[in-house]
Amino acid sequence: MNTELFFKPATELADLLGAGKLSAVELTKAVVNRTKAVEARVKAFNSFDEADALVQAAASDARRAAGQARGPLDGIPIGFKDVISVAGQPLTASSRMLANFVSPYDATVTRKLKDAGAISWGRLNLDEFAMGSSTENSAFQVTCNPWDLTRVPGGSSGGSAAALAAGEAIATLGSDTGGSIRQPAALCGVVGLKPTYGLVSRYGLIAFASSLDQIGPFARTVDDAALLLEAIAGHDPLDSTSVNQPVPRYREEMKRIRAEKRRFRLGIPREYFGEGLDPEVGAAVEKAIDFYRSQDCEIKEVSLPHTQYGVGVYYIIATAECSSNLARYDGIRYGHRSKEARDVVDLYFKSRAEGFGPEVKRRIILGTYVLSSGYYDAFYLRAQKVRTLIRQDFLTAYRDVDAILTPTSPTPAFRAGDKSDPLAMYLCDVYTIGVNLAGLPGISVPCGFSAGGLPIGLQLIGQPFKEAELLAIAGLYESGHDWQRMHPKL
């Protein structure tokens, strides 16, 4: 059976575009039409601009006709999580606070993708200000999981994962603060990569928790993820946390590493396979471990003894940083301004009360509390120290192994409305949070389906700035399986 254009990987489409067998306009129309056909059910997009996408596609075709194609991404439609600025387009963070905000400039990742010829295609739904694990916290709509519309796509980058899984984009970008790329990728059956902290510029990304936030790609294949990473990574003077080192050519590097036929050493942390892990997820991940063993990889048990403290540390650090970052939404310079205010101070209180949804308010309250006078040492400082121990756990494990293998999410996609208790929702991120606290790269790769037909994800955690090796290890798994060729019926 011929795969429809909108389900083909970017690398394959790039070959078709390069060989003149496909035009960017044809491809973009296929994606636009697919979006129009399924979006009423999936609800992944906050906004899209068909006319603008077709203008970009025509420009791509004109470049190619003139012999000036810019590389494999030229003409490929890519969706953006609605926290990443695209000049002249809405930028809402799925919040009433920014319902009418228009980006004055491009984020660095947006500019880099545009420079590579990619077509910016739509702004994708998320949990408000990227706070959540199900996309139910959006102020505008709840995105549905394309594999089962009664279930959530995960979060916070649920729109980015669902749009890709549904064929509404060829690749998408998300942001990951505690698992917000990897968990929705797992729940929607696509590849999601969270790069090492500092590898990708956050300039133009709406800030949530600045010591944790990182932008990364969602893609159909590991090779596509490498292609996207290569395009968006690199030093940026506009982000002072951006690391100044050369960007490897990830696709070539991962091929080279694969060709070496090195014996990868994979660590299995026993703390990630205990209570709370769904048996079907556990079985799928065990099968993946068996596969790696069959490929002559060395499987070693490792220990990350501070794992159980990850969620607690995260909800101190992330909320503290969010309470500070979101102080800028005061109704003065941009964003929602209350019409009911008596004076300027009242304006702050009311604009914020009207503009923010419940989860954002909860986190601002918690973050303000843990930073408040008398509590800083007990909460924030202690959390930062435990963060050091969590990071050391990983670095110690990496003396013996090249990467760590875990489930991405304890369960497959749950039903919308099933986790109304905030703490239960926070515990969804138990396997992904440590990676952000330690600043490491992590990737989720599809590794099977539950009996009910829901995707399951395998998480591989790499060493700092060794994305090429991580991608090679993920690619080894992918090359022995066909999960990436399965698509939801919509």
Add this chain to the structure above:
Amino acid sequence: MPAPAELNIDHVAKLARLALTPEEKAKFAQQLGDVLHHIEQLSKVDVSGVEPTAHAFPIYNVWADDVAKPGLPVEAALRNAPAQRDNMIVVPKVVE
């Protein structure tokens, strides 16, 4: 580590410049009580002699050359302002 009961939600909401309804206060106090109870387990960790981590890969003293560069034009910078007049943002009166 302080007991969760010490979360004075009125005080914290004031610090955060966030108006909350009585219903929100009651609900958040209960929900955050559960979260703080979970967080309490951090007090079991021995952190003596452990340095805090603010960033996984700290970079210090990032300098930029002191050279003027074009910024956003006034019109673009004000495009998202809730109220504007004469190239300025209009705000409520601050001093009497």
